[in-house]
Amino acid sequence: MLTITQAFVVLIIFLLIVEFFKLQKARKQFPPGPAPLPLLGNLVHLKFQFHRDLLMELAKTHGNIYTLWFGWAPVIILNGYQAVKDGMTTHPEDVSGRMVSPFFRAMAKGKGIILASGRSWKQQRRFGIMTLRCLGMGKKGLEYRVQEEASHLVDFFVNLKGRPVDPSFPLFHSISNVICALVFGYHFSDEDKTFHELISATETLFRFAGSFVHQLYEIFPWLVCRLPGPHKKALSCYDVLSSFARKEIRRHVERGIPDEPQDFIDFYLAEMEKSKDGAKPKYDEDNLVYVINDLFLGGSETSSTTLYWGLLYMVVNPDIQEKVQKELDAVLGPSQLICYEDRRKLPYTNAVVHEIQRFSNIVFVGMPRMCVRDTTLLGFPVKKGTIIMPNIASVLYDPEQWETPRQFNPGHFLDKEGNFIPREAFLPFSAGHRVCLGEHLARTELFIFFANLLRAFTFRLPEGVTKINTEPIFGGTLQPHPYSVCAIPR
Structure with missing residues (x-):
């Protein structure tokens, strides 16, 4: 006779075997990939981390479209330029949904722009693009804000008189002040206590995203959400951002909506007033809070981190730094205001900025998409609700598209005569309907700064x-x- 413990062990083994065969049957409906295990899926194959090189390595065995399982959730991975481009742009509307995973659902409730889907996402994104254009995106008005912040950053380094400094904070401060001016209508001083709290919250959120505990939360949310750990701190940090956004909204409401809106919150509050009599208002305070968070996080972290990498690459490659300086000296006067349009006269500098984005590859895997209807993806039938993940790193490091993909080489963007050439495989802002709405602002900031x-x-x-x-x-x-680094005045 079996003891109770032995019977329990036998039952568990039996259930795991049943789950294993269920998974083997289910995976036949998806593109090929490594065989998943019960509960863990393919976490063992990924060595319990979501590493860009591991994803590219798996593509060598399973092809440029393959399936990974996270627990019982299948995720289709697109690898390489052609697969990502075709997958994201052949039927862009079909793959325009956003996978709202358990952690991100707990964080943003499926609202805002980045983590929203369906009709709400379309409305909020459309309004966001239109409003940013009204506030000067793509025009001289916004470019002036960028130039102003770049000038403040230069002054910061001048005052150091060549003393060593970690440039992370000053870069984040200057870049984020551009989006803060657009959204809130004012700049933060570098000593502002609230601003330091927002930076700390942002850093904690980005450190947590993609971590091992984050992955566990997504697979076992019913368990992890009840346990203490870094996920609790990450969610509380997002609440810090949301709380600040609500305070700013209240400040704007108390001040009253001006006849001519001055910032993003003014425009949104005016739109809320227009739509309040509708059966179901398209615009409300909750959505505004999450849109503000999206704009602050997306408009601060990515560009400042790219510049942080850029200064690192200049220190490591002093010959490239010198070539940039020679071109700037030859084309621009010492006190001439640098405009985004100047990139056309500065092909080498422009190429270096592009190569910084390509080589740093800060968003190494694109945000997961979700099929909003049954579709076909690179010849494979894919059902509505399936998660698609474009491996952006595999595009920016694709050996079929880049001569020296694993080297920092501005020549990737130059022809034999030294003229700048755009590259189709340059997709740091993703592709399709979910392409980054702040792409033009980010390009302008990176070049001018x-x-x-x-x-x-x-x-x-x-x-x-x-x-x-x-x-x-x-x-x-x-x-x-x-x-x-030491910033030595020239």
């Missing part, structure tokens, strides 16, 4: 420092290891 810094300073390692770590820290974005 980078050109201003390189014209004013030569960046070097502090005295006595001979090595610097160029490997990324994995999280919501790929961050450099903290480092210090």
